[in-house]
Amino acid sequence: MKIIVLPGDGIGPETMAATVQVLQAASRRFGLGLVLEHDVAGHESLRRHGATVTPALLDKVRAADGLMLGPMATYDFKDEARGEINPSKFFRKELDLYANIRPARTYPGMEQKVGAFDLVVVRENTEGFYADRNVESGGSEMLITPDVVVSLRRITRLCCERIARSAFELAMARRRHVSIVHKANVLKLGDGMFIDVCHEVARDFPEVQVDDFIVDAMMAHVVRAPQRFDVIVTTNMFGDILSDLTAELSGSLGLGGSVNAGRDHAMGQAAHGSAPDIAGQDIANPFSLILSAGQLLGWHGQRRGLQAFEAAAHAIEEAVVAAIQAGECTRDVGGRLGTATTGDAFARRLG
Ligand code: NAD
Secondary structure: OEEEEEOOOOOHHHHHHHHHHHHHHHHHHHOOOOEEEEOOOOHHHHHHHOOOOOHHHHHHHHHOOEEEEOOOOHHHOOOHHHOOOOHHHHHHHHOOOOEEEEEEEOOOOOOOOOOOOEEEEEEEOOOEOOOOOOOOOOOOEEEEEOOEEEEOOEOOHHHHHHHHHHHHHHHHOOOOEEEEEEOOOOOOOHHHHHHHHHHHHHOOOOOOEEEEEEHHHHHHHHHHOHHHOOEEEEOHHHHHHHHHHHHHHOOOHHHOOOEEEOOOOEEEOOOOOOOOOOOOOOOOOOHHHHHHHHHHHHHHHHHHOOHHHHHHHHHHHHHHHHHHHOOOOOHHHOOOOOHHHHHHHHHHHHO
């Protein structure tokens, strides 16, 4: 399996260095034969190539079996004409990575703010309120007058259908419960269609229990009793917001791993951003990116029927549980180690 590794901005280089160590340890232990090819995206690519991402990089990623994308300083990238392209959007759109799978679970030995839970947010990734991926060319946000902006949200039956299917398939391998999160009381057409399509897809999965929640009330439900949820399916922006909440409820945003999956490609990526407030201080939690790497291996294993990859993915998740219990982790999750020593200890433990 060839994986392109792009460290990213802010805490990206520190957390990706730890993740690369872990991937190498997993490759040795499980005989995965991983080939890691390093390149750049974000500020470093802008400096070197005049653009945060380049067509040549996309070709390379297309030809590989997976991509590990570090956190990006997306807020800094304002003008595509000057090469300031949002790399997350770029890969999600170009590779049609429509399903952003964001698990959140609590860990034994850590303070549990809202009790133990284990859930997954399945977020649509290729349309919705994200103006940079809704139209063929340009964006779907318009400056009508200097004082008036109109932002358009795109919702299509196709994207609702495929994200719903991803959620129900995932639920079949878990506790067989899907919760649909929406705002159909106000966005009657778009979210109305989203709910309808989710219920249509549900008919193909009669063993799965289904319920639905309005997104604002969902914020209260998930804080009050996250253990009642298994798989949560929702549109792009709601999923982005909700999954940061569930990651933090699990203990830290630094535990929020994710994989962005399409039919032919996948990208491991932490749920959080470049965290400029802690960059370069050796305190960022690398587990979000390490868990994302585990999810990427799991995706590859499932798609190709390769058990060693699925075993490696499972071992990475189990090793995070054990590392936190042993206190071999960063401060945000109760440990005393730095980013680099957390990576060292984790690679040793996994190996
Ligand atoms: P952020 O997610 O970077 O950080 C939010 C808070 O969580 C900060 O206090 C940060 O220190 C903490 N945090 C994040 N990751 C952590 C980790 N691994 N360990 C410990 N603490 C961690 O959000 P922000 O500060 O609003 O955004 C910074 C930049 O990231 C912006 O440019 C934003 O656009 C971008 N961003 C990128 C992505 C992405 O690449 N997928 C996602 C979200 C935000």
